[in-house]
Amino acid sequence: MVHKVTINELLTTHAALPIMDVRAPAEFSHGHIPGAYNLPLFTNEERAQVGITYKEQGRDAAVLLGFDITGQKWSGFIKEALNQAPGKKIAVHCWRGGMRSGAMAWALDFYGFDVYQLEGGYKTYRKHVLEQFEKAYPLQLIGGMTGSGKTLLLQALRNKGEQVVDLEDLAQHRGSSYGSMNHLMQPTQEQFENNLAQSLAKLDPNRRIWLEDESAMIGKCSIPRSFWKQMREVPLLNISIPFEQRVNTLVAEYGSLDKSFLAACTGRIWKRLGPEQTKRAVAAIQEDRMADFIREVLRYYDKTYTTGLNNRPPGSVMSVDFDHTDAAEQAAHILELIAKHEHTGN
Template identity: 35%
Template sequence: MTECLPRTAYAELLLGETPMIDLRAPVEFTKGAFPGAVNLPLMNDEERAAVGTCYKEQGQEAAIALGHERVGGAVKQARVDAWLAQVEAHPDSVLYCFRGGMRSQISQRWLAEAGIQRPYIEGGYKGMRSFLIEQSDQMAENPGMVIVAGMTGSGKTDFLVPRNDAVDLEGLAHHRGSSFGRQLIPQPSQINFENRLAIALMQHRRRARQLVLEDESRLIGRTSLPIPLFDAMKAAPRVILEVTTEERIEQILKDYVVEIHAAFVERDGTEAGGEGFCEFLLASLDRIQRRLGNERHQALRQLMTSALSQQLQQGELTLHREWIAQLLSEYYDPMYHFQMGKQPAPVLYRGPKSEVREFLDQREATLSAGW
């Protein structure tokens, strides 16, 4: 078996969702890793810090000796047992540390002594991370990129998700991109978001020529789009979904009231879930208080509070439609028109969803025919 997987294997490893044993310390793993990776460190945070300090003060030999001292006996056996259990569950697992150096080689040797041969990845985390950044930057140059825009509540995400030629940025970020866009699933770290985005763009390149993305600001919640991709998105042509106000109200009601409430109840139970949902919705409104102005914010907050009470006590959603309609007409719609007025990118098509869908399908077919 090959002891070391070369850098040329990066794409296959990442796109193939290869199970990976991340040998770095937990503090390193938390900052960023790869899909399919499980953190089974050679050294924990304390051990890594001690060995690092020893390396700086006394040199490599002393650091290696301290490492074997700290990770020996029962501690070593526990680490090896964890790797063995992972390989038993996922026989095609591979190893990586930060640079594909000593931690990978030591772990590989200990596994071999236990009767299991598994390769480590050349360049380790740092090499694959650099590879993904390069791939993401290359994907930003896709001439087939097109942005789907539309007023708040147009259902842009629902429109995009089923498309084979789309990448769901908000899905990757675990956030809907607005003040009300938080999800119960925590957002990934910035590095994990960038890694997953790069992999999603690589997967897209294998299946479609046209790259369809939703119109986003650079920040999606607290995650940030890579600058090359965001710059390309700002310049890319647009298609615009035209949806009636009534349809937009119902879309927002579904996304931010019905579905979020159901998610809270599923996680926390009826009573606690209802309370958590109320806090969530009111806090979302409070985040835009300064932009709304105190008077308008207080009026909307009072209406929202009444709507929540009506919903939880009677199962009625009428008052929710009222605050949604006001928030659209008084806040989101004027902001959308202002931003569109500054948008220099060309508009390729505008119309109802069925027509925009047909337009994008034809454009993808044309681009693919010349691929």
């Protein structure tokens, strides 16, 4: 039987169902529902061919071409669906909930599947995603200069039962010129938004949500504007770590990376570093003086962070000084401070 379901029904009542995205591979790669798998009715080339036929010859000709193309594929589609949903209960969608998902739903229903077809397709899912960023969330930001160990602190807070959204993990980037770490592959902007919306949907909207203070861009991924605006307006807990401890942290994190990668990344910010500072930083990389390299670039990143900190609303920043980098101890201390602050209102 084929059931038509809304996006809210799919993501709540039927959240456990395997989701089969029948769009072309290029469409799926550009953005998809997290956790869905791709079973394309057409290849990228076939989809383009059907589209041209539809435009030039009309719907009937395009439908016939579609059946010609998929004629030998149907048993393969059904076998793959069985691999993903051996219990024969499955959700399907295409771009707008039209012919492609309709054809797949019909075939699976004919074989004996219980099929849930998404009304409006992926297009309605994207509308749902963008709506999530317009909501108000009880955000609490963790800030601090580069090398303060904010990511480890977020992990420690999560270990203590706090709700955390790790934006850098979702963006697969550490947020600086060196943020790809020479191996991370960023998702598309659309997929980043999909992943962020899913992360937010998993959380209790009545409990605070911890995030790291970020600029509007994390590598090539842009934090949705309305959500980032909210991040700029909520309280910031600013972590202060001694300079040399931050240098040591960054040497341990970046010091073993390929020298040509580090030099190239440094070259990309030479206008902001200045020619002499860039020259000294690159020389330190080449001579394996990683602490000196870190000290040179930190001057730029510290200045940039301080500027952003000063632009936040007055009274929205609480600073906490630490003389150690034990994330678990930091998290415990911060939670005590927050509890005291909430109790006294000061």
